[in-house]
Amino acid sequence: MNASHLVEMATRSVGCSECVIELALAWTVTTRPYISGTRGLARWALTTDKVVRETVGQNGSTSEHGFLWTKSRGVASPTAEGREQMVIRYSSNTRTLNRSTSLKYFSPSLGQEGVGPLGDLVLKEGEEKGSKSNAVKSARIGERAQEALVKGLETLSELDEISTMGKGQTLLMLDPGLDIWAEVQGDEHRVAVRPLGRRAWHLAVLTGLNDVTLAVSDIEGLLGLSKRGAQVLLARMEAGNPVLVQKVRQGRTFVYEIRFASVLRAGGDYWDNAYDRANIRKARAAKDRVIQETSARRGTGAGYIAYLHSTANPKRAEYLAASPLPADADGAWVALVEAGDELALYEHLVAQEAEAGAVPDTVEALAAEGEKGTQIVSTPPGQPAQGSLVAAVVSPELLAAMRKRIIAKSYR
Structure with missing residues (x-):
């Protein structure tokens, strides 16, 4: 897995609240490239197949925010032979980069002296960006948010595999398909009492699942939310786990200590249920198998x-x-x-x-099995015989039997 792609998609999502679903799908196919099919993508990105179909672009094109390239939208068909799976990939602006690429590549102005690793995210008013490295041209984030983002991107740049050991644990808990990132409540297979939601997952990605201290305005800039939206997110995260978010006074204002690492990484409150969360996904996969078996039967x-x-x-x-x-x-x-x-x-x-039974391989064999009363006639005068074919006038009952045999052989 190319860790630089994780850094790129996180950078491009700063300040873009509308692209979270695309980000989740792009994250899924980047970390698990073997995933395909509408239902598979929906399950692993913790969304619905309808949302997946509405999010991806047309065949050979990119999605609205440019995160996804659609190789095939798939084809629905009543027959198994006519069906095709949906196949999407992350649409990178830096496909020629190798795994060791520095963070500084992800901004066109990084080669200039004095420009930090966030590049055009902190451009001054009136300046224009030279590429689509970020989703929103007007994205502006404060110094505190910049520090959190830089640290988060550095963490993401070191993640190249999912595992339960070492740095791979971080990528495991950033999987958008985990129930803790669910947007809605009421899942019968859910372990998390109160899921944190998709916006919390976006914030966790941008911060690299590190412990950070942010103000409401910082979250507004990072996620592209309104002040009210940022406050609602913090309230939901605090309700989900009181240890996760702590409000503290800093001078004459308040900031929030968000303890992603302490709660979600190994040893944290939610990490203890990591293997149970895998079973949750298996339960969802079992439901999908029933749907797939039904589709195969109807094919x-x-x-x-x-x-x-x-x-x-x-x-x-x-x-x-x-x-x-x-x-x-x-x-x-x-x-x-x-x-x-x-x-x-x-x-x-x-x-x-x-x-x-099976359909006979030749016309002669089928004619030989004709029911009593079937009249076999020769080729009409004046018309040459065509190979070994036999022209036959058959009864309606034999025609019905022929159709039944054809169905039996063709649709097995």
Whole structure:
């Protein structure tokens, strides 16, 4: 994993409250490049597949804030062969950099003497930035926030693997898929009594999960929030864990000691449940597997027909009105359709397919299995025979049997 990309995406997100979802997805695919598929991305970034689809760009383009490059949005299809997974990657401005790149690279003005590692984040009023290294052109942060950010970027620059040992612990706890960074409450598999939320995760990323002392105005500048938004975030973090945030007087003003390292790193209150948090994600993955198995089943001929006739189909009534069952339909099938149990319908169709057997490999073999009364005729006069094909006039019953065998072989 290229640690310089972590530094770059953190720098670009300063002052950009609107790009947090993109940042979470970019962080996920950078730290875990094997993740793909809409549901996989949603689970690992702790969001929904709908939000993922709305966030990524079109095929071959970048997302709104430029954090994500979309190789493929994926393709939805009722058949397994027609489906494609979503594949996205982090869109870096510095793709030619190697892992040892200095922090100073991430600003176009760093080569000038006297310019610190934050570069254009601290430009004076009236000056313009030369690249999109940060999400908001007008980002301004105070000296205290600058110090916290510099320390955080230095920490991120040293992280190149996720592990439970050494520096890898920091990257493990900065995983946006952990329940402590959940935006909503009520998850039945959640360990954290009160999750800290996505904004707290953004702040943890920018500070490198270090203990910092910040004022409300510092948080406003770092996260791009209003004063009210910063106050709400601090209140939520304090409610989530009273040890995490402490309000202290500094001169004539108040500042907040945010103890990310003390609480979230090894030995902290939340770190103790790190392995339980892995089990939480496994529980969410189990739910995803059920969804994937359902999609795979519905990708077969029998599964798709069963879905259309089941109560799981929200447009079942419309479908049955447009395609009513024939008057002479099999009684067992009619009863199953009335019950609307998708699995029962599917198993019934699969049993019929198995009973019908495989589709014969040649026309001659199929014609030889024709039911009694089937009339086989020769090639009409004046028309040359085409290879070994046999022109046949078959009964409706044999045609129905042929269709059943074709379905049985094609959708397995």
